[in-house]
Amino acid sequence: MATKPKKIKKILLTQPNYAWLSKRTWQFPPYTLCLLKACVGRMAETVVYDPNFGNVSEEEAVKFLKTTSPDLVGITSVSTEYIEVTRHTVALVRKHLPNAVIVLGGVIPTVMPEEAVKDGNADYWILGEGELSFPALVEKLQKGVEDLSGINGLAWRRGGELLFNKSEFIPDLDKIPFPDYSNISGLTLRDYGNIRGKYTPWLVARNYPTAVTITSRGCPYRCVFCAGKTVTGDKVRFRSAENVLAEIDSLCAQGTKEIIFLDDHFLADRNRAVKIMKGIIKKHPGLTWKCANVTVWLLDEKLLRLMRKSGCDSLFISIESGVQRILKEVIHKPIHLEKIPPILRLAKSLGFKIVSSFVIGFPGETWDEIRQTFAFSEKLEVDMVTFHIATPLPKTELMDICLRDGLLPKGHLENISKHAGYGKGFITTKDFTPFELEVVRSFEWDRINFSSGEKKKAIAAICGITAEELEDWRVNTRRSLGVNSLVKNILSSPAK
Structure with a gap:
């Protein structure tokens, strides 16, 4: 079954600046985001944005969101310690990009799925490894495929029902491409x-x-x-x-x-x-x-x-x-x-x-x-x-x-x-x-x-x-x- 394909020509992959809510900030290469960028490949123009670099303020981040104007935003978080600032970031994206598709992945939905899906600002959640699941979701959304039950580790809504797909680990890690570090928001x-x-x-x-x-x-x-x-x-x-x-x-x-x-x-x-x-x-x-x-x-x-x-x-x-x-x-x-x-x-x-x-x-x-x-x-x-x-x-x-x-x-x-x-x-x-x-x-x-x-x-x-x-x-x-x-x-x- 299919619905009207979603216009997903530009993807933004990001994470919170963990210092926004007085937590420690981490400034090292956004390895997992660049890994996802490589996996998406030519399916869409993909931009990686890390507000931890230079300790970017919320105001600066919002300005970047509006200027970039992505069709889909993928957000990750590195630890359950940062659940509040992650929710805050998802809400920030929803407020300023009301029509964007929001996908939340990383540690929080993986180990706290019941808590993660309470956030009504996100559209989809990926539990576990996302290198295969994320591009599969993008492809199905682009094609207007309604049945998403075949996507590994995806939590999604069908009508009013919240569904959790089975999550399995990727068996052959050599099949995952190397991270794509080109154009990390100009860095x-x-x-x-x-x-x-x-x-x-x-x-x-x-x-x-x-x-x-x-x-x-x-x-x-x-x-x-x-x-x-x-x-x-x-x-x-x-x-x-x-x-x-x-x-x-x-x-x-x-x-x-x-x-x-x-x-x-x-x-x-x-x-x-x-x-x-x-x-x-x-x-x-x-x-x-x-x-x-x-x-x-x-x-x-x-x-x-x-x-x-x-x-x-x-x-x-x-x-x-x-x-x-x-x-x-x-x-x-x-x-x-x-x-x-x-x-x-x-x-x-x-x-x-x-x-x-x-x-x-x-x-x-x-x-x-x-x-x-x-x-x-x-x-x-x-x-x-x-x-x-x-x-x-x-x-x-x-x-x-x-x-x-x-x-x-x-x-x-x-x-x-x-x-x-x-x-x-x-x-x-x-x-x-x-x-x-x-x-x-x-x-x-x-x-x-x-x-x-x-x-x-x-x-x-x-x-x-x-x-x-x-x-x-x-x-x-x-x-x-x-x-x-x-x-x-x-x-x-x-x-x-």
Whole structure:
């Protein structure tokens, strides 16, 4: 059955400026939006617009919307923390482009579909991966096809009925084209690549311009706090080494000097990872790279030496807890703590900078066990330690436990954006309160990391900030017991 085809000649792909509602803003290449642009191809003129670049105001964004006047607007969001600003952005688009088709995708409709579809300003929602679903929707709308039941992961209305199509993961990632970075609203990949990351160590590069990519999707582990199995699946799907190296060729041709791999599990297929590293050594010997997360139990001397030789000098390792019982019985992460110190000492001896991450405040964790995690982290020979407070996200086991046991404040789901941020606590058990977690997290982070002038200097360099910015960060963290007061300081500045 068909209806009158919709005029979709121009598409705008965008995301909120997360700072519009006093959240942290993220200024790195809009990878997923440019990926969708490549998938749409010649079906329509497609413009990518990222108001995070330069911290664009709402007024400026509205002016751009009106000037561009797209027929369809695709909006994404990176985390449930940003649900309010995402709704705000959808409403902004609807107000100023009343006749445009609005499609919402990304993490929010994927892990919070029931909440996402309450927004009457959107016309369609894509749950899960959108690289095939989004162009399929565009094509059917252009042709006037009424039955959209065959589009993977689409939520849509038929008459007054709201329908959810089954969502399946894309099996062959090599079939997805590389991101199209041409004309990001007049910007280039190099413009983004020259932004100096601040505060978040894995975004602080050694060489600029930088670029990001994702070479695999999914994770086989079942960490209690992670929604990854819903977003990308519980089995790892890999792009081939040849496909990854071809993208690296393309990025380097555009001037990239450092690449950040955003995979959940880059090292899951050791042979593939080795091929990629050897390919970098052979074709791009001056390129540097890093992973946003390294699976520590897969590291050994041979692999570490190859990583260093191929241009990696930083390790970001999520250990989560310094208590074996918590890792095994609560978090479900296959780490053996006794094996961690030797491998990190080896990595340090090879010249790696190491940042380790821990999470406190799980149901079933005692106050003494929280203290043991701080003690364990302090003994590690690493350059910086970060601490987060356990945050129950939708579609996670942690959320299920908290709801079952009544550990969350009233109206939590409706106000999730006020709680998320990983420096704020909101789980209450017989062992701790949110306020206690915030206090101990804030002051132990400060005590362990900044015990000497030498450590302060090293951490400032790792985080891409000045000594003055570091001191402001410490003061703000102590006084706010969280992260959101740093919005003004987290904005990145162009590289010189």
